[in-house]
Amino acid sequence: xxxxxxxxxxxxxxxxxxxxxxxxxxxxxxxxxxxxxxxxxxxxxxxxxxxxxxxxxxxxxxxxxxxxxxxxxxxxxxxxxxxxxxxxxxxxxxxxxxxxxxxxxxxxxx
Numbered sequence: 001x002x003x004x005x006x007x008x009x010x011x012x013x014x015x016x017x018x019x020x021x022x023x024x025x026x027x028x029x030x031x032x033x034x035x036x037x038x039x040x041x042x043x044x045x046x047x048x049x050x051x052x053x054x055x056x057x058x059x060x061x062x063x064x065x066x067x068x069x070x071x072x073x074x075x076x077x078x079x080x081x082x083x084x085x086x087x088x089x090x091x092x093x094x095x096x097x098x099x100x101x102x103x104x105x106x107x108x109x110x
Contacts, residue, residue, distance in 0.1 A: 001062060003084040007036035009062070010055050010087050014040045017054045018047075019089070021101065034086040041095050045075035051089045052078040 001009075007024045014022050019040035027034055042048035049072070056066060059082070068081040077094045080087040088100075095101060 001064060003035035006059070006064065006082060006085045007038055009059070010038045010085065013054050013058045014038070014051055014089075017051050018043075019051050020092075021095075034081075035084045036086075038085065038087045039095075039100060040087075040089050041092055042089060043092065045091055048078060048089050048091050049075045052080060052087070055080055055087055055089075 011022050011024050019042060022038070022040045025037045025039070027037060040051060042051050052069075052072065056069070059065070064082060066080045067083050068079075070079040070081075071077045076091040078089045080089075090098070090100070
């Protein structure tokens, strides 16, 4: 599966679970960590966990498994690392703290 397809599928799953302010960002050529970054916000820690779980469970149906997951014990920011796509699911408070609401180049229409 191509990275853009994987990122778009993640976005779709997050939308289906009522994730908010979802962004798909194409990393520039200097980024060696991932090709795409997906960012979403949940309305509570329970919602953040449900969003991250949805991505993980649904991608497994495509035989795509995360290399690493961080933050699942706190549920205010969960990172799912799929190698070429990294998914960040934030609580509203955590996303505000890291100021990830500002102007960001959103390439989810690619």
